[in-house]
Amino acid sequence: MPVIWIPALLRDLTGGAEQVRTPGGTLRQALDALEARHPGLHARLITGDQLRPDVAVVVDGLVSPLRVRQPLNEDSEVHFISASSGG
Amino acid sequence: MSADPQDSVQEAAPAYRVIGTRPIRQDGLDKVTGRAVFGADVRLPETLYGAVLRSPHAHARLLSIDTRQAEALPGVKAVVTAADLPAITLEGDWGDNLRYQSQNTLAADKVLYYGHAVAAVAAVSPHIASEALRSIQVVYDPLPAALDVRQAMREDAPILLDTLRTDSLGQRGNQPTNVASHARFERGDLEQGFAQAALVVEREFETATVHPGYIEPQNASAIYQSNGQVTIWCSTQAAFGIRDDVANVLQIPVGQICVIPTEIGGGFGGKNSAYLEPLAALLSKKSGGRPVKMAMNYSEVLAATGPTSASYIHVKVGVDRDGLITAAQATLVYAAGAYPGSPLWGGMPAIFGAYRVDNLRVDGYDVVVNRPRSGSLRAPGAANAVFASETVMDEICEKLGMDVLEFRRLNGVRQGDRRSDGVPLPRIGFHEALQAARQHPHYTAPLGGPHRGRGVACAYWGNHGGKSSATASVHADGSVSLLEGSVDVSGTRTSLAMQLAETLGIPLEAIHPRVADTNAVAYTEGSYGSRTTFATGWVVYELGQKLIALLSERAAILWETSPDQVQFAEGVFSHKGGEKRLAFKELAARLDETGSPLMASVSLAAGGAGPAFAVHLVDVEVDPETGKVQILRYTAVQDAGQAIHPGLVEGQIQGGVAQGIGWALHEGYVYDEAGRLLNANLLDYRLPTCLDVPAIEPVIVEMPNPRHPYGVRGVGEIPIIPPPAAIANAIARAVGVRLTQLPMSPGRVLAARLARDA
Amino acid sequence: MNSKPYAKKVQVQAQINGEPVEFLCEPRQTLLEVLRESLGLTGAKEGCSNGNCGACSVLLDGVLVNACLVLAVEIQDKRVLTIEGLAPREGLHPLQEEFLRQGAVQCGFCTPGMILSAKALLDHNPHPGESEIRRWLAGNLCRCTGYEKIVRAVQAAAERLSQQEAAVEVKP
Numbered sequence A: 001m002p003v004i005w006i007p008a009l010l011r012d013l014t015g016g017a018e019q020v021r022t023p024g025g026t027l028r029q030a031l032d033a034l035e036a037r038h039p040g041l042h043a044r045l046i047t048g049d050q051l052r053p054d055v056a057v058v059v060d061g062l063v064s065p066l067r068v069r070q071p072l073n074e075d076s077e078v079h080f081i082s083a084s085s086g087g
Numbered sequence B: 001m002s003a004d005p006q007d008s009v010q011e012a013a014p015a016y017r018v019i020g021t022r023p024i025r026q027d028g029l030d031k032v033t034g035r036a037v038f039g040a041d042v043r044l045p046e047t048l049y050g051a052v053l054r055s056p057h058a059h060a061r062l063l064s065i066d067t068r069q070a071e072a073l074p075g076v077k078a079v080v081t082a083a084d085l086p087a088i089t090l091e092g093d094w095g096d097n098l099r100y101q102s103q104n105t106l107a108a109d110k111v112l113y114y115g116h117a118v119a120a121v122a123a124v125s126p127h128i129a130s131e132a133l134r135s136i137q138v139v140y141d142p143l144p145a146a147l148d149v150r151q152a153m154r155e156d157a158p159i160l161l162d163t164l165r166t167d168s169l170g171q172r173g174n175q176p177t178n179v180a181s182h183a184r185f186e187r188g189d190l191e192q193g194f195a196q197a198a199l200v201v202e203r204e205f206e207t208a209t210v211h212p213g214y215i216e217p218q219n220a221s222a223i224y225q226s227n228g229q230v231t232i233w234c235s236t237q238a239a240f241g242i243r244d245d246v247a248n249v250l251q252i253p254v255g256q257i258c259v260i261p262t263e264i265g266g267g268f269g270g271k272n273s274a275y276l277e278p279l280a281a282l283l284s285k286k287s288g289g290r291p292v293k294m295a296m297n298y299s300e301v302l303a304a305t306g307p308t309s310a311s312y313i314h315v316k317v318g319v320d321r322d323g324l325i326t327a328a329q330a331t332l333v334y335a336a337g338a339y340p341g342s343p344l345w346g347g348m349p350a351i352f353g354a355y356r357v358d359n360l361r362v363d364g365y366d367v368v369v370n371r372p373r374s375g376s377l378r379a380p381g382a383a384n385a386v387f388a389s390e391t392v393m394d395e396i397c398e399k400l401g402m403d404v405l406e407f408r409r410l411n412g413v414r415q416g417d418r419r420s421d422g423v424p425l426p427r428i429g430f431h432e433a434l435q436a437a438r439q440h441p442h443y444t445a446p447l448g449g450p451h452r453g454r455g456v457a458c459a460y461w462g463n464h465g466g467k468s469s470a471t472a473s474v475h476a477d478g479s480v481s482l483l484e485g486s487v488d489v490s491g492t493r494t495s496l497a498m499q500l501a502e503t504l505g506i507p508l509e510a511i512h513p514r515v516a517d518t519n520a521v522a523y524t525e526g527s528y529g530s531r532t533t534f535a536t537g538w539v540v541y542e543l544g545q546k547l548i549a550l551l552s553e554r555a556a557i558l559w560e561t562s563p564d565q566v567q568f569a570e571g572v573f574s575h576k577g578g579e580k581r582l583a584f585k586e587l588a589a590r591l592d593e594t595g596s597p598l599m600a601s602v603s604l605a606a607g608g609a610g611p612a613f614a615v616h617l618v619d620v621e622v623d624p625e626t627g628k629v630q631i632l633r634y635t636a637v638q639d640a641g642q643a644i645h646p647g648l649v650e651g652q653i654q655g656g657v658a659q660g661i662g663w664a665l666h667e668g669y670v671y672d673e674a675g676r677l678l679n680a681n682l683l684d685y686r687l688p689t690c691l692d693v694p695a696i697e698p699v700i701v702e703m704p705n706p707r708h709p710y711g712v713r714g715v716g717e718i719p720i721i722p723p724p725a726a727i728a729n730a731i732a733r734a735v736g737v738r739l740t741q742l743p744m745s746p747g748r749v750l751a752a753r754l755a756r757d758a
Numbered sequence C: 001m002n003s004k005p006y007a008k009k010v011q012v013q014a015q016i017n018g019e020p021v022e023f024l025c026e027p028r029q030t031l032l033e034v035l036r037e038s039l040g041l042t043g044a045k046e047g048c049s050n051g052n053c054g055a056c057s058v059l060l061d062g063v064l065v066n067a068c069l070v071l072a073v074e075i076q077d078k079r080v081l082t083i084e085g086l087a088p089r090e091g092l093h094p095l096q097e098e099f100l101r102q103g104a105v106q107c108g109f110c111t112p113g114m115i116l117s118a119k120a121l122l123d124h125n126p127h128p129g130e131s132e133i134r135r136w137l138a139g140n141l142c143r144c145t146g147y148e149k150i151v152r153a154v155q156a157a158a159e160r161l162s163q164q165e166a167a168v169e170v171k172p
């Protein structure tokens, strides 16, 4: 099952857990499954049906341009980080 | 397409033909002869000149604006205020963002900083335009200002934005506030980590607002035709970003706007977003479609375009007896300026980015203050953060009596370690850079005099990938025109053309690179984030592969065989197992026989930017009488990944270090108590001259980025990060005082020294 | 405030880049404005408009000046050299060539001013040391390069110019 790393400010919703394993063929499915176990996460990360624009998703070390539609593997590692640009 | 980089790794160092050489830049000739057309050099018939009226107050209610007298002035063709901007009705955070952008273009009911635009005019000459500004009557109701982040965070602070509530990743505060957001990285057990420490160093820091300081002021020329089409010429790093900003502020579709990026006189992050462009377009519309040209003067550049954040930073680091870090904690409070959006996203990952820390907490607060809206500046938010952390690390080394490079060898991150935000690091060149610094003669050279010291500082910077696009056309003489979406700030037309020449196996001179306007290629992110040679370079590589595949099909037609019978190597197509061969140029000459001309396009989003690491060494001499710091020697070691054009890489390193030296020693905004900017000119806001900057020696370490076809990492931003810390550490070693404020002006150095002696 | 914002124009005759030039300008217009906006010579750049950046450097009767601090009416009967007039008919001036070769150009905005300051220096002293070069260029700000490659370019151009001179001298 993919493992989702929980951002520090959301860990109050996972009982302090830094990582949660959750089923899901795409990030959206994984987030839906997560929401069932840890209600409230969804609302913190998603606006409308999109990931918050100031959050980027990193899957297996790469920033995903597909964001919530990113397909996940059984052993995918998912991070939510600040969206960056540069100078 | 979304590129999967993992299998494009080139393991053994490949022998390149073009990559790694130092050709003369293709745009160089126009630049040394004065023919290059920068934004303000654009000349259109019937041009009007625009100018902007700016607030003399840091914080005030706008009671009324009377423009009648200005409009009546002969030669004045248009006057605009916020009343001419469309209301933005979109709800939510994104709507707020757009409203902030609109209000920063022209203040609506409040001015939030000295220099905030309140009206703009267009007239037949720049002199008439400025006279018209003087005849506009504005009635202000001044309000108390909040200039400093800690002042702005107090309960009784004046509130800048009535609707603002603190956002902690989706959780909202319920009180009016100036704290726009709170972010956090955390792992391990901080208390336990500090309990294990044999030594804990804890310090507070303050850094000034500084400006990118490009020499060319912002400019824009625009034509708004009666059919709704808008054409904009401007100096920008991000043509598509400007297009989107103008579309948002004027609430028109992007398809109505074409942005033509001109040559650009420096950006460093400061020319990513729009200031004058929507105004020029609006003034053109109001004057019946005449071209309107605008250029800021330098006072406007300093007072009203994005500087980087002033900051307050608290750092606490614990180490065990052997110097191993047991815990690290930091709080970063960044001044966003008038609207939310300081570069905490850059500062928070950077502050402990070079270190392996198991017990870690980093908190960031984005705070609005009555200063210009902050923008990006080269590795945004990182140099001030690393000034704080690297001076603490140096103090730890000093107290432990430990070699500073040994400390980094012990604690420095390696492949597989996790960044502060949790993401594991791919292959990096930090330890190779540390090794190169240790072996450099500078590290062991005698200092050669009293009041001298040597400082070291390191840095991590993530770099950025993102979306890029390009198109290439093959011509009958074997030349290839390359139309690419990345603005060329520093020679990237050449570093991109070199990657295409390498891929196609043809001479660099056969490639004619050109920066496209927003109607000529698909979306391309701006030239920021050290991304152009990396991400657009990758596009260009894929483009080369695509051309080779298409040309193989054409060779197959000529040879009356199937494309899979054609192979390509080193610029030559050949028939498998046969005698037939055609060099790229020969095949190009025969395209007509194969049915049609040939072009190809590629767009991609590059996810695998390679993290950069830098190790800087600096020697300084401190004048004991005046506190003035003279830089004697500077060596900057950097993992550049594969250097496509080493000369351009050196230029990035030297330029970044010089900028960091200015930040360290003398740049900084000075406000009076009412919030008026006192040094809004290039005499009093002092950029480094060639007398302030020594010969900077760049040392390039090349650890190829495994996630780019040619191993490119991105090099432009990281060189600005270490200088303030390295110089502070050198001052500490020279005269025994630790500076905790930027800039480290002679007065501050002297005061610290006198305070210690007293 | 003047209710009629136009000033009476003045006729000026001068020599610019070797050509006789005649133009009309308002007394308040700077040389930089006239070069750029009236005569189309946009090689001189406007950075600070107050004498602090050197982007507008030109030579006036052989003397280095900031064109933003000179009024256009002041050039009556004088000679102005801008970047557009520096190169010989064929090819480039050695300073231009060395700026290219040494990679002294990054964004290129300071480049015309830098090259003209360097020309003024080499006209004054064909064999300057590094510290003299740095002193002469201290009025020209460059935010991109860190100056190192610019200093090297001026050194290399000085060397080539003096070799050329030596070659001319030995010719019978």
Ligand code: FES
Pocket (backbone or CB within 6 Å): C045, C046, C047, C048, C049, C050, C051, C052, C053, C054, C055, C056, C057, C066, C067, C068, C069
């Ligand atoms: S524009 Fe003349 S010195 Fe800056």
Ligand code: FES
Pocket (backbone or CB within 6 Å): B215, B265, B266, C104, C105, C106, C107, C108, C109, C110, C111, C141, C142, C143, C144, C145
């Ligand atoms: S090259 Fe950009 S200012 Fe000098």
